[in-house]
Amino acid sequence: MAHLPAPHFQSISAEQKTMCDGAHARLRTYRRMLRGGELANDLRGRFWDVVVLTAANARQAAVYDAQLDRLHARGQLPGDRATYLVVADPPGARVGSGGATLHVMLKLQASTDDAWTRGRILLLHAGGYSERSPAHGTLGKAFGQLPMDAADVGVPATILEAQLVNFVDLVTQLPPGVFVSSADVALQFGDTPALSDETREKASWGILALGHVGDLKTGEQHGVFACDRESLRAFAAEATAAEEEKEKEKDAAADAAPAAGRRPWWRRRWARGCPRPLAAAAAEGVAIEEPRGPRKVAALECVRCLQKPSSSTMHASGAVMPSPSSMGFRGGGGPEWVLTDSAFHIGYRA
Numbered sequence: 457m458a459h460l461p462a463p464h465f466q467s468i469s470a471e472q473k474t475m476c477d478g479a480h481a482r483l484r485t486y487r488r489m490l491r492g493g494e495l496a497n498d499l500r501g502r503f504w505d506v507v508v509l510t511a512a513n514a515r516q517a518a519v520y521d522a523q524l525d526r527l528h529a530r531g532q533l534p535g536d537r538a539t540y541l542v543v544a545d546p547p548g549a550r551v552g553s554g555g556a557t558l559h560v561m562l563k564l565q566a567s568t569d570d571a572w573t574r575g576r577i578l579l580l581h582a583g584g585y586s587e588r589s590p591a592h593g594t595l596g597k598a599f600g601q602l603p604m605d606a607a608d609v610g611v612p613a614t615i616l617e618a619q620l621v622n623f624v625d626l627v628t629q630l631p632p633g634v635f636v637s638s639a640d641v642a643l644q645f646g647d648t649p650a651l652s653d654e655t656r657e658k659a660s661w662g663i664l665a666l667g668h669v670g671d672l673k674t675g676e677q678h679g680v681f682a683c684d685r686e687s688l689r690a691f692a693a694e695a696t697a698a699e700e701e702k703e704k705e706k707d708a709a710a711d712a713a714p715a716a717g718r719r720p721w722w723r724r725r726w727a728r729g730c731p732r733p734l735a736a737a738a739a740e741g742v743a744i745e746e747p748r749g750p751r752k753v754a755a756l757e758c759v760r761c762l763q764k765p766s767s768s769t770m771h772a773s774g775a776v777m778p779s780p781s782s783m784g785f786r787g788g789g790g791p792e793w794v795l796t797d798s799a800f801h802i803g804y805r806a
Contacts, residue, residue: 463790465670465696470787474646477620478753482648483606486621490536496534503534503577503627506564507620508541509582509598509639510556517544520582523599523614532607532617532801549639555580557636557802573804574632575608582639583689598639618642619665630661630801638801643668665800671791672767672776680795681760682775688795689724697786761797770794 464471482530488495489503509524511517520542528537543560545551551559560579564572582598598616606613606621613621619637625648626635637643643666659665667681711718760773775795782786 461790463689463780463788463793465745465785467694468788468789476645478514478646478648479644482621482624483668486534486606487608489624491531499535501628503624504539504620504635506541506572506577507539508543508560508577508579509616510560510566510580511542511544511596513547514544514549517542520598521595523595527614527617527705530607530609530611532593532611532613533607534620550729553636553638553711556581557634561634576627576630576632577634578619578623579636580616580639581636594640600640602642615639615642615785626801630664631656632804633660633802635799635806641798643798646700659801660803661805662803663800663806664803666798667795668798669793671793672770673773675770675794675796676766677764680765680770680773680775681758681795681797682760682762682770682773683756683758684794685774685777688777691756692780692783696788701738 461468466474481657484606487493489499490496495502508522513518524540524542525537527533528540533540543556544565545556546559557579561572564577580598582596599614601612601614602618604613604618605611606617616639616701619642621638622643622645623635629651631647645666655664665681670678758776760775762769762773762775765773765775777783778793780793781790
């Protein structure tokens with residue numbers, strides 16, 4: 457059986473370019489925040505007020521703290537060392553990511569009273585034993601290395617650094633609250649969405665979640681958002697058209713640039729291999745899909761949030777959308793698709 461490509465709304469090369477352009481822009485911003493960068497002494501409102509890693513127990517927490525000491529001493533982390541905390545899960549039976557999230561909130565509440573609700577906190581769950589990845593069992597997957605040099609210091613970046621890079625623009629977009637992710641993934645997306653005032657207000661009272669377009673097999677291993685189908689179809693069409701128009705404007709500007717110092721068109725190629733997610737959000741029953749341009753984010757109704765559903769459940773819930781090519785997207789293709797979950801933000805009023 458021939459292998460179908462992942463669902464895509466433009467040509468694969470165009471979507472890869474969008475992903476990589478967004479990643480490169482965030483990396484440039486991140487490096488400006490590191491020690492010696494022009495933003496290093498002006499991080500208030502630009503970077504997370506607190507970055508919290510969870511650990512399975514006190515011994516693992518001590519190892520994580522030592523790793524953070526090393527990274528910060530080498531200038532690989534923005535801000536003061538005190539910005540980065542490690543919180544061990546409570547002793548006894550495993551509490552899972554949900555229990556660990558509540559435990560961190562209680563710890564912050566006990567140490568800062570209500571002050572933590574006025575900040576923007578990044579919470580990375582890293583309290584596993586890496587049973588399926590023994591090579592990371594000692595130091596933890598959060599400190600596993602990737603083939604990128606996030607800090608421009610000549611050493612591979614950790615997954616923790618990749619997370620900080622990928623989410624760096626969300627700080628200025630999100631209302632105060634806790635943004636929760638897993639420390640063993642590195643997400644990529646295009647332009648960071650610009651949230652409308654109405655969306656920010658809703659997000660402060662509920663949950664705003666990133667979602668990713670994936671095939672049904674992927675959906676069976678993740679949470680799945682079931683949104684209003686017609687609204688989702690209309691938004692995807694509008695967002696794709698806006699992205700295509702933006703790329704045309706970039707190409708026109710490049711072609712109009714002076715010949716001196718301008719690379720020929722055959723060298724203006726883009727990096728390959730960036731995965732393609734969309735973003736969705738769920739806040740008090742509302743899901744919000746990420747725009748691909750400067751347009752403000754639009755709200756979509758989220759009917760249900762399904763947890764590792766079967767293919768039949770996804771179809772019955774109306775979560776399955778047809779192939780982008782059959783929806784009329786020029787250059788689109790791949791199989792049927794759903795919106796799967798990943799990281800999410802809990803508003804400070806929630």
